[in-house]
Amino acid sequence: MWKNPSEYFTTTTMKYFERHKGEVNCCTISPDYQLVLTCSDDNRIHLWEAKSGLLRHKVTGHTGPVKSCCFSPDGSLFASSSHDCTVRIWRVDTADCLHMLTDHSKSVETVNFSPDGTYLLSAGWDRLVILWTVLTGQRLKTFRGHQDAIQCSAFSADDSCFATGSWDYTVRVWRLCDDVPEKVLKGHKGNISCVIFSVSGMLASGSWDKTIRVWNPRSGALIFLLKGHIDWLRTLSFSNDGILLASTGHDKMVRLWDCENGRCIKVVKGMLEMTHICIFSPEGTLMLAGAMGLYQSQY
Structure with missing residues (x-):
């Protein structure tokens, strides 16, 4: 039984990372929570040790702003996508x-490994x-259908499908074997900025319209419409059991939602930076990262 966040939620600053020379576009944490990966408009990717804050690697190669980055499920690789129109796969150790x-x-605005680490998904302004295929770097399939730039993407936990969010205001759910989307989810009134699946199969999407929509991706039915943010949504994260949903936005605010009833059960205000990530750790600690800082919040 999880604790009531309204009673136990506290926030403390853990580390402050400050070596990029441009806006940080994405931040993510390795599967074992030991490394932090950041990418920036300075064309660089930085790989940090989470506990010490030590900069392990300053990764160069992209010739344009790096827009997205992610770790492979086993933590041995990471991928990056860039304004230079390329996607790159890197080894973590070297x-x-x-x-x-x-x-x-x-x-290329978004990049994701499949949960089994076999595939890499990328999408963007084209x-x-x-x-x-991660092993060979070969292009397997191209999916078409969005009418504007694609901003975000996510695989389902069981690898059966993936979702993409676009500036055409739609979320599309695809199966790997199909050329056309299984579902086109409509309702947002702004660009889609983030999508994520829960372990139970729910799909959440956040938008520039300041709302979050939680869907049944199979039927296309809207489960919840979540309102409360006062600026664009930036990131979403489900807890490992799928009961909680955390959301962050350009309003420097973190909201925690109960996915059983759609109620907002906690609001954390006053973050120093716009948050780029919110992750629930296995033991129940919510990790939050701003543009240049890393925070820990416990409930």
């Missing part, structure tokens, strides 16, 4: 580039979603 993927024609 920061060597294993593959440079060049089939996009415009800025409105294309490309599925790659």
Whole structure:
């Protein structure tokens, strides 16, 4: 039984990272919570030790702002996407580039490993979603359908499908074997900025319209419409049991939602930076990272 966040939620600053020379576009934490990965408009990727704050690798190679980054499920690789129209796969231990993927024609805004680590998904301003084989770097499949730039993407926990969010105000749910989306989810009145699946199969989407929508991706039915943020949504994170949903936005605010009834059960205000990430750790600690700082919140 999880504790009531309204009674036990506290926030403390853990570390402060400050070596990028441009805006940080994405921040993520390794599966074992030992490393922090950041990417920036300075064309660089930084790999940090989470506990000490030591900069382990300063990764160069992209020739444009790096827009997205992610770790592989086993933590041995990371991927990055850039305004230079490329996607790159790197080794964590040496920061060597294993593959440079060049089939996009415009800025690549989002990149994700599949939960089993076999595939890599990328999408961006060219409105294309490309599925790659991680081992060889080969392009397997291209998905078309969005009418504007694609900002975000996510795999389902069981690898059966993935979702993409676009500036065309839609979320599309795809199966790996199909050329057309299984569902086109409509209702947002602004660009889609973040999508995420829960372990139970729910799909949440956040938008520039300041709302979060929680969907049944199979039927396309809207489960909850969550309101409360006063600026664009930035990131979403489900707890490992799927009971809680955390949301962050450009309003420097974190909201915690009960996914059983759609109620907002806690609001954390006064973050020093716009938060780029919110992650629930296995033991129940919510990790929050701002543009240059890393915070820990416990409930």
